[in-house]
Amino acid sequence: MRFAQLRAFHHVALYGGFSRAAERLHLTQPAVSDQIRKLEAEYDVLLFDRSGKRTALTAKGRQLFDHTNRLFAAEAGAREFLTETLAELSGNLRLMVDSAIHVAGILSEFQRDNPKVGIRLKSGNTEAVIRSLLDYEAEIGVGGDFPESARLEEMSLGASPVVAIVAKNHRLASSETATFEELAKFPLLLREAGSKTRQIVEAAAADLGVDLKGAVEAEGREAVRELAAAGTGVGFVSKIEIPPGSELAIIGIEDQQFLMEEKLVHLRQRRDAPMVRSFMESAARWKRRQAGGRHS
Numbered sequence: 001m002r003f004a005q006l007r008a009f010h011h012v013a014l015y016g017g018f019s020r021a022a023e024r025l026h027l028t029q030p031a032v033s034d035q036i037r038k039l040e041a042e043y044d045v046l047l048f049d050r051s052g053k054r055t056a057l058t059a060k061g062r063q064l065f066d067h068t069n070r071l072f073a074a075e076a077g078a079r080e081f082l083t084e085t086l087a088e089l090s091g092n093l094r095l096m097v098d099s100a101i102h103v104a105g106i107l108s109e110f111q112r113d114n115p116k117v118g119i120r121l122k123s124g125n126t127e128a129v130i131r132s133l134l135d136y137e138a139e140i141g142v143g144g145d146f147p148e149s150a151r152l153e154e155m156s157l158g159a160s161p162v163v164a165i166v167a168k169n170h171r172l173a174s175s176e177t178a179t180f181e182e183l184a185k186f187p188l189l190l191r192e193a194g195s196k197t198r199q200i201v202e203a204a205a206a207d208l209g210v211d212l213k214g215a216v217e218a219e220g221r222e223a224v225r226e227l228a229a230a231g232t233g234v235g236f237v238s239k240i241e242i243p244p245g246s247e248l249a250i251i252g253i254e255d256q257q258f259l260m261e262e263k264l265v266h267l268r269q270r271r272d273a274p275m276v277r278s279f280m281e282s283a284a285r286w287k288r289r290q291a292g293g294r295h296s
Contacts, residue, residue: 002035002038003166004035005035005036005039006037006068006071006273006290007020007025007037007072008025008027008032008035008152009035009036009047009061009064009065009068010033010065010068010069010072011025011032011058011135012036012048012055012070013065014134014135014269015054016055017054018032018033018036018055018155028127038050038068038221040168045060046058046060046061047060047061048061048063050113057209058170059233065138069151069211070269072096072101072136073136073267073269073270074155075136076136076269076273077269077273079134079187080270080273080274080275083121083272084141088160089114089117089274089275089278090114090116091117091118091259091275092116092117092119092120092140092276093110093119093120093121093139093140093279094120094121094122094132094137094138094140095119095120095121095122095139095141096122096124096128096132096133096136096137096138096139096140096141096143097121097122097123097124097127097140097142097143098122098123098124098125098126098129098142098143098196098262099131099142099238099239099241099262100121100123100194101219102142102157102262103142103240103264104238105286105290106129106264106279106282106283107119109282109283109285109286110278110282110283113165113278114278114284117239123220124139124144125143125148125192125194125195125196125220126144126145126194126195126196127193127194127195127270128194129141129142129143129146129265130143130146130147130152131151131177133265133266133267134151134153134267136267137274139266139276139279140264140265140266140269140276140279141253141266142265143158143196143260143262143263143265144199144260144261144262144263144278145196145261145263146263146265149233150268151267151269152265152266152268153265153266153267153268153271154264154265155263155264155265155280155284156261156262156263156265157261157283158262159259159260159261159262160238160239160240160259160260160262161239161242161258161259161260162197162200162201162236162237162239162253162258162259162260163238163239163240163242163250163251163252163253163258163271164183164227164234164250164252164253165184165224165225165234165235165236165237165242165248165249165250165251165252166231166233166235166236166248166249166251166290167228167229167230167231167247167249168240168247168248170186170234170247171186171240171251172186172234172249172251173249173251174249175222175251176251176252177251177252177253177254178251178252178253178254179253180204180205180208180210180253180254180255181208181210182195182260183234183251184205184210184211184212184252185195185268186233186234187214187215187216187232187233187234188201188212188215188216188233188234188236189215189218189224189227189228189232189233189234189235189236190202190212190215190216190217190218190224190236191214191217191218191219191221191224191236192217192218192219192220193217196260197221197236197238197260198236199235200236200258200260201236201258203247204253204258205241216232216233218235219285221237221241222235223238224237225246225248227241227248228248229247229248230250236258238260238262252270264280264283266280270276272289
């Protein structure tokens with residue numbers, strides 16, 4: 001058994017298919033398939049059920065996946081141990097966030113305490129945040145409501161209302177509020193699949209019987225804001241994510257309270273990693289100061 005075979009198996013199990021695993025590993029699909037075949041042949045075991053359209057783990061495959069999850073968590077922990085010192089953290093902290101605005105204050109707090117740590121920040125929707133954590137491509141994630149998982153540990157950053165946004169010359173621009181039905185009379189701008197904002201909007205539309213057919217799908221909240229500002233249609237974003245001085249009119253949604261909760265999240269297995277622990281301590285201090293400021 002080679003480590004490369006276990007890595008190939010782990011990625012196929014994690015991403016549910018050979019092609020996505022190959023992309024992540026920067027290998028060809030035949031190379032990944034060959035690694036799995038050799039592993040199965042060496043131990044005379046079937047790890048994947050390949051009979052359906054989707055590659056599924058067998059019972060033995062699920063058991064091995066439990067082991068590889070622990071293995072690669074340990075590998076990530078060892079890497080962190082070798083690149084950090086107990087006296088002073090160094091290296092890079094990797095974050096995958098749905099919007100940088102939610103961690104701006106925490107990052108300032110963290111960097112004051114850890115001046116030698118570099119920050120590597122990427123953006124993506126909630127689905128991308130989870131993938132990055134599970135694949136050990138990020139230590140910290142920030143996103144909307146995450147599905148319950150024994151593998152994740154969360155800290156709430158609070159909630160912000162989801163609002164509609166339009167260009168300042170839009171027919172609805174002078175309205176402080178509008179019903180979802182009124183908004184849906186205009187072209188709607190939706191985030192990509194996997195976005196929590198989109199899920200909230202789609203759930204509200206379903207509850208109210210509003211048809212979302214014909215909506216424009218845009219990749220990322222910046223694209224939604226730009227299209228809305230250009231007069232393309234009505235977008236939906238968390239209010240806190242609208243920058244000051246924006247060329248957008250903000251409209252509250254009357255039908256129901258649209259709230260987007262933001263959370264910090266990390267793998268439970270990595271809670272004691274020095275980098276993760278220090279960042280979460282910075283986040284806790286920042287939250288206490290914010291709460292004190294509101295109550296003063």
